[in-house]
Amino acid sequence: MSGARSENKIVLVKRKTRLEELVVRYNTIQQAQFYIERLGADFSDYVSEDFNYRAAVQQAVIELGALGRVQVLDRQHVPNFIFGEEDTVVAVGQDGLVANILKYLNGQPLIGVNPDPGRWDGVLLPFTVKDLKLIIPDVLRGRRQLTEVTLAKAQLNDGQSLYGVNDLFIGRNTHVSARYQLQVSGQTEQQSSSGVIVSTGLGSTGWLKSVLAGAAGISKRAAEMKVMSMLEDTDSSRGNAATGTQDPPEIRLPWDHSKLYFTVREPFPSRATSAELVFGQIGEESPLRITSQMPENGVIFSDGVESDFLEFNSGVEATISLAEKRGRLVV
Template identity: 35%
Template sequence: MSLAPRVVLVHRTTEYEELVARHGTHGQAAFFLSSRGRDIAELAERHRRTRRALAEVTAAVPLTWRQARVERADLDRFLFAPEDVVVVVGQDGLVANVAKYLAGQPVVGVDTDPGRNPGVLVRHRPRDAATLLPAVLARSAGVEERTMVEAVADDTQRIVALNEIYLGAVGHQTARYRLGLEGDGGVVEAQASSGVLVGTGTGATGWLRSVWRERGGGTRLPEPAEDRLLWFVREAWPSPATGTSLVAGELSAAAGLRLTIESERLVAFGDGMESDALELTWGQSVRVGVCGERLRLVG
């Protein structure tokens, strides 16, 4: 007998909840904000909207289906099953946070704060869940497959991201490494920089785009479903021992960027989640390129 479908609701602690947890009570949190010229009412209202959205989506799950709920901070400890339908209730960034832990499960993004969130990845409203969930199970809902980026170290450590992977020093100090492009005649350059950023077409709406604009926007940004990445070295430092000739480029599906570490400790993390990073040290190498898995986003 096959298992009933399972809906996994992904959410994150609201700013209001974080503030009250830090200060103990609503009143103390309100006093703290008022002393800095802010009103807690706005945060409290956004918190209520998020909770209402979670309740509405939860109520829309068919009674015969199983349910699970996971908070953003616990994603790296949660085991997703192949048959799961993942419903992200929150902001666009929360979809990116969960994407790295999936292996082809469909993702429904539900916007809890329309008008405040761009809605690029959270495209639906809570009221849509009742019709979307059965359609996803029946495979009649449209699904968009978005390219992801991966970093794989020589000790088999691996990290995946939807927007971008950053490789650099803890605390964003100077990172030292040797950088080379696969299939580029073996050209390798020793560098000292603020780190390396490799991003996708989805990431082209965020951090990657800001760096791209600073560099003059000469290379076309990739589309979300395109098997092409852009990479940038941030603030490469020229010296007798380090160069600045390899500071930007693009990667096709078959290409990769390879870095050999020449620092005591560097990290690689995806989509801003520094708590879930690869730890790299002297002599290790890491390859960054297009990931074989895709985010399957319900349109």
């Protein structure tokens, strides 16, 4: 844990509310209201959420202003913002905002603030605005406990890279199958699938849990319905997808877990492609290498932010590994 900071600079990151995004789309609040109510939804919920969020941000600025120099930053500017080594970062929003900020930091402590506890559970939002006046002084003096978070990293052979806090997605930006060569732990396979997901310990309760629960549920029901026995299967490399009958285990890995896990979505076995390397670990000595065979629309994005992506088209090789840096969350 580091010592006291020489300058009390605090970067407060906020996001657009659903109402603000609607106004951007429909130009006015009145037009946004007409659109929402025409669909039978409750527009007052959007107004209430926006009011509470704005009030929380305003109060946070006041609380933080009494403790140091405050800079307010909108989420959309985070990828291009240069954080100072001594900065303390405060995220006011949902869990996704915390995750999307963390990958752009380089050791700066990040504090997740829940702006509306009655609305959001907030696994990554342990504090409220009222807690800031107690938490910030401890952080600035280096006296607050920090939890380290393992990050994933995608490194392309053209020098570009992208970090993931929860997960990375490698595939196509459409519903068309992705074609690529996958290599891990000395094994290589040509695959066609809906894409590859790489999950961290923090992301183990998200996309990874969803994929494993779906796979286990399909396997169980297919066995009960004897689906596989009704399908032609002349290719022995396909294996038996109907062997599992147990409910999926509860997935909850520590946030600083020393492994990443990859899962292949909907792999399609054929004469040219296989479906054996569909799940596995990625460690310090065993990175995952994927070579794109997609002429267009190949992408790699992280944490569900599709607008912030790397192009991943034919000939580009991505090395997926544990990141050289870790996130630091204030708890």
